[in-house]
Amino acid sequence: MSYCVTRLPYNATEKAELIKYYRLALPQYVYENIAKKSHPFGPYQLPAVDLQEGLNKIESKKYTNDAEMQEDFYQLFAQLHDAHTPYHKPNYYYNYYTLQPISIMSTLYNNAQVIKISSVDKSEVEAYATLYNESSQPDFDVEGWQITEIDGVPALDALRSFADNNIGVLKDNGSRFNLAVSGYKTGRGWFIFRPMGVFGVPTKQSVTYTLQNPSTQAKKKVTYNWIGMNIDGSKMTTSTVQGKNFETIFQKLLDHFIRQELYKKPNAVEFFDSYSTSASVLRINTFSGRDDDFTSQFANNITKALTTFTQSKREKLIIDLTGNGGGSICLGYSLLRYLFPSNVTAFEGQGPHQEGIYRARHSSLTNVLATVSASMLKFNPSYNSFLDPTQFYNSKTRRQFMDASWLSNKEDTVLGDMSQSIYRGCASMYTYFPASGISFQIDPKNLIVVSQGYCGSTCAVFTSYIQAHKLAKTVALGGYYNKAQQLFAFPGGQVGDVGDYIELADSLKIHSKYESAIEPLIPRVPTSGRYNSTGFTYLSIWPWNKDDPSHLPLEYTFVPADYSIMYPGHPTDYQSIYSRILKVTA
Template sequence: MLPSRKNLLGSLALFTLLGSARAQDPCALIAGNKTASFHDAMACLDHFKYDKEIAQQTVDTVRKVTNELYVFNDVAASPPTVEGLALSPVNISYGLDLILQEDWKSDRQFQESVALLLDKVQDAHLSYSPFCYRQFIFWQPIQLNALLRNQKLIINVAYVKDDVWPQASKDWVGCEVTEIDGSEAMDMIVNYAVNNNGESKDVNTCFNHIMNTKSYFHGWDDGADDLGYHRFLPAQEFHNYTMRCAKSGTLPIQEEYDAPFTVQVPWIAQVPPNYSTADDYWSTFCQSAHQLNRNTTKRDIHYDLHELKNIYEGEVFALDSEGRSVALNAVGSSKGPYIEFIQLEGEYKNVGVIDIQSFSIASGDRQTFVDNFISSLKDFEAKGVEKIILDLSTNGGGDACAGEFLISTLFGSTPDYPSDIKYSPFLDRVIQAAHEQEQTKWLDYKSTGFEGSNWYTNTTSYVRGKNPNVKFSQPISLSCDGWADTISTKKYTNTKWKPSDVLILSDGRCGSTCAIVASRLRVSHKVPAMGLGGIRGNRMQFASFPGGESDRLSSFLIDLEVLGLANDPDAPSPFPERADMGWTFREVYKPTEKFTGVETDLLEYSAINADCRMHFDDNNADDIKKLWADVAKVFVAGQCPLIEE
């Protein structure tokens, strides 16, 4: 039966109306697609209007955390001058004032301005992550690394992603990039590393952070400011790459090139799944469970623990760091592999590598981690391994007690480096409640001569930046009793390897717990360190952001709920949009003859340089075993001795 003219016209009108609505919804236009153009992705992300109330609530929480809890807040505003570190003053509170004065064109622009402000402090522990605007993944189809070729550090095409941009040619792999956007390639990248990467105060680490070595990556999702991979909207639509490629039948090292050419390469956006309209996008990725309570009185607030746990566990992304779809709202935990033991072959079979990929050991994996470490050391002994390369590259840290276990197993116990926590009356109430109720991580600190929470309540004052009277707790150490209670192990005593038989290998991206472990091995146990990569011609550090210990708002709010302090008038509120922030709350000092608490003794504001250096080349950049063999050659020849500062 044919439809009536009236029904047909009605259907056409509905179809037209739906089509018009879709055309006005930039998120709907690209929903269901695998990729989108820069402009189409930007249109979706900027579809959500700036909301002054949301902005004020967001800034209020960031300000409360940074003013009351961030241990480096005062020194960040007026940092010391330290040779080898790039330190720019950042007054966070003043910066937040300026942000609120702007009439932003979209919510995204406001949210990114907050993230960028904290990024400028160059403390990777200090961050703001608006997950609403971290769902697209932006790729540059040309991925770069830095290689030493004929004694010159050059920018090289490491690989191409023709899966997101078919025009990318695999023939470009191995070509030297001489210019980017009209500037010399190396100059452009160094400038970008200095001005756009907040991962470290060491420019070499920042340089390594934004480059790519395809097979040398343990999953640190570092897309925030990588040159070829962003989780946020890039600053421009295209980059122009000028390349020169080796002539057919020759190798790049022979430097016989075809004529140089320039390619305009766009940023390609991978579109997240699980939404169909802008409203869907907002409710799926942006809407916080706490936003529904934004107008309630303080005493009515209870945190949504499921929401906070999802955020804390990182289960808030639609795409993982490889661009693969992941299940939303599925709470998981960190799993291995955390560590691998590799004995080299051939000429260097007496050299073993301990590749420590992460210290973020899930509680259920601790026993396996400990057993594997000890049994593998015994296996090294049995196989005649004389030298050990301890590879800490791209290790973002994790459990400080796992790091303590590694040090004590290799070289016996090391006195804890002094550390302390910035004082605030609010945190005093939190720590007192923790001791009264015997709950949360605040029980894990101890100080000689003080019982309960008195280590925090009895304050001492130090100069920080321009503030002559910043209150801190007593010097404390972290108790690993709780960690030790979860494992059982036979005592292992290392009688095989001296500190000079071990070499730290690090690209500088050894942060947090990793940085403290590396620093203690180098400074207290005299283990030499080799820097990997970086900018040729200047010394580099082998560790980054060693602040001491960090927390995240999602975790902190869970603690407050557990302790019954969610309604404390000074407690930071959850963000009105789905977001999280991190900050350093415990500062750690390098060892000195006499503890004074001065800021220049802080590990975060100290430069501890590597003793020697290794760069990637055409042979080892994508073959980690070849790289380790090159490191072993230098190590065995005694060409990386410890340099006493």
């Protein structure tokens, strides 16, 4: 695996182009300045991250291979703990995975947090035996045993260190720990299942676990080598017996990963009417879809589920947002409007979207593009772009913008020079749902919203609104015992794509009078063809009811769940999880 991942040569020209690309892209990133200082975040402390200084260090460093350079770029952006603004390695690296043939979980035992081996997978054990044709195979009779040490380090400390030093994505340490141990929602955490598009090759060939049987107190050590896999099986040879064996094992592992939802995603909406005699469960796995058909189907599935819940006369509803990475922000606002009639006025088109206060960073490129986009509307009223002023409304007067003043009228904020406060028009999407209160109403004491901390982007805005208005009880799963944990992560505000800036800039350059002003500001991806444009947060959202430019944005605001509970068992044992939730919130 190390040979496969590190065999690509280092390209100094490509590095120089990458650095230039990021230096031109970062002025649009709303959190570049605030990230330079360390900030308290609930029981934790966010590190200071100077992206420009990090680029300087990469620029001055010589690398022995491409993988080393990729890892430095990745780690620089991972320190932001902002899933909206990651570094993406070239696609080549995403073909490779390393894994251990076990799954682990975190739970309570005798009122203390412990790590256990939750399962040993037969497909992976078979692959292990084929790859490592040793005279004696390791001891796989370990299911249910507690892990007391990992490579000589207390297990909890080893996993904490891995989560803190290797997993970006989330600012809440407890939520990152969940990703390390149990993953998004599959039970396979990143400590034992590592995509090389995210992590480097393990520095050691094997991992040694010190185990203790919780029933007999017997102790033993087991050592497992890493299993490496390239999911692109197109180059696999079948001309030998060994090659055919590898091909069979490869297909079994791939099928195994799909069954575990490591590749295949669940439906956007799932409803379970009778998890108990008094409660139903509504899982919302994503707010993301490609077209109006998705939006219509999403709204219909939600409406049907909640109508069924109302007719069932069950008292409590659990909304499970575990692993929801977000999607359409207007869809999130529309669902809030439908769910909570007490927070909706009787006026047409009014709703939660008007409470979402956003600001964009004032930069040379954004200023030029916003100005030109606004001027284009005078000649072509149907013209639209992601910086089109007519999609924004003044948060104080609620008047629609017709020019670039939404951006050019700057405010001095904790993030630096930003646009004035705005909200985004979403009223047209409200029509996908029935009138608020018609088919569903619930007392906040009977509504429970739950996640394991990975509820991001639109999901974070959705959840934080519920928390700010005290519309439900909230429960965060996993994390660290007796530590407050967030229900949501990376609310950001609005994620953009550098490619959107490039496309808009290129479309405006056809008007020759703008070309000289725009071209020097455009971030261009490297010419090697290995990179796509990257995402980043270009609109920041402020906490609800706090339209104060000196206040920290929601991204940097720790909002603990009402209850933080450990998993009662396996993280996919939903019956036990929901029973525990109903008990602690009773």
